[in-house]
Amino acid sequence: MEQELYRSRNVSKCVKAAYTLFNTNFKHIFKKLWLPFLVLSMLLAWNLKIYFQSLAFPYSELQPDAFTLVIYGVGGIMSLVAYVWVLANVFNLLNAQGIKANVIKLLKIMVVYLALVVLISIIMGIIVAGLFFYFKPEDTTQGLMNSAVLLKVLAICFLLMVVIILLIIPIYYAFMQFMIEDGKLRSTFFPAVKIGFKHWGFLFVVFFVLGLIMSIFISVMMMPVFILTISQVSSMKSMAMGDPSGLPAYFSWLYFITFVVVYFITMFLVTWGIFVLYYAYGSIKRNEMDRELQKKELTSDTSNYTT
Numbered sequence: 001m002e003q004e005l006y007r008s009r010n011v012s013k014c015v016k017a018a019y020t021l022f023n024t025n026f027k028h029i030f031k032k033l034w035l036p037f038l039v040l041s042m043l044l045a046w047n048l049k050i051y052f053q054s055l056a057f058p059y060s061e062l063q064p065d066a067f068t069l070v071i072y073g074v075g076g077i078m079s080l081v082a083y084v085w086v087l088a089n090v091f092n093l094l095n096a097q098g099i100k101a102n103v104i105k106l107l108k109i110m111v112v113y114l115a116l117v118v119l120i121s122i123i124m125g126i127i128v129a130g131l132f133f134y135f136k137p138e139d140t141t142q143g144l145m146n147s148a149v150l151l152k153v154l155a156i157c158f159l160l161m162v163v164i165i166l167l168i169i170p171i172y173y174a175f176m177q178f179m180i181e182d183g184k185l186r187s188t189f190f191p192a193v194k195i196g197f198k199h200w201g202f203l204f205v206v207f208f209v210l211g212l213i214m215s216i217f218i219s220v221m222m223m224p225v226f227i228l229t230i231s232q233v234s235s236m237k238s239m240a241m242g243d244p245s246g247l248p249a250y251f252s253w254l255y256f257i258t259f260v261v262v263y264f265i266t267m268f269l270v271t272w273g274i275f276v277l278y279y280a281y282g283s284i285k286r287n288e289m290d291r292e293l294q295k296k297e298l299t300s301d302t303s304n305y306t307t
Helices: 011-024 026-055 066-095 099-134 147-167 171-180 185-198 200-221 223-240 251-306
Strands: none
Touching (some): 011 200, 026 251, 171 200, 171 251, 200 251
16 A cells, blocks of 8 residues: 655545555455454444344333343443554554554544543533523522523533544544654644644535535445334334334334444545545645755855854
């Protein structure tokens, strides 16, 4: 999988380079990724199948016992492990550092990501509490959770989440640099985030275009799942009113197989998306390298002129 990474590209060229890389090496990519993709697809589909099966029981039977919680917990942990395995295999195609090295890198990134989520959650919790206190009605008999206050708080929280998402876009550059290059996350993270903020506009356009393309393809691929889900929900409503289920006995397995196929195909699309971000990183890196070279040349010329 050879194609020049460190080259200045615009968004369309990053998309084209990712498509070329994916298309010309598809057999190699499929050979390396089909097994982890299949495992993760089956785990995700199985967890969903169990969830929908649980909804078919009466409410009195839905109270989770210890065994059910263990099943959900084991399924979630196995899915997370498979997800890390998938990403490690994808990035191994790009950096050739080995599965083990990529797993370790991904675990470090997950720790940083978890810390960011906790920090953002604490900040949002403080903001929400402050908003409820600020918008509380003068008539205390109405309570804090009336519809007008709740609507204002939800609107402000939505805007804050949009701002936070836009602000964390440059963090992608730091994560991608850590995955592709050799170096410690502790020493490279904040300098890389600073570079990411310098190229925020480019990264925003890359994410916007990539999200638009992927949302269109995923919406088309998810149509069979939408149809099956509507049938499942309609059946559950009928059963809740005492009517028998109109679905065949094999429906849950049909649902499972459909989700496996859809997830499996979607993961190859996500892989292409990672390739786009890979070339976006390379473009930023090339621009920064050229900028540093220009500074050195300018400093050298100034020094020679002064001499």
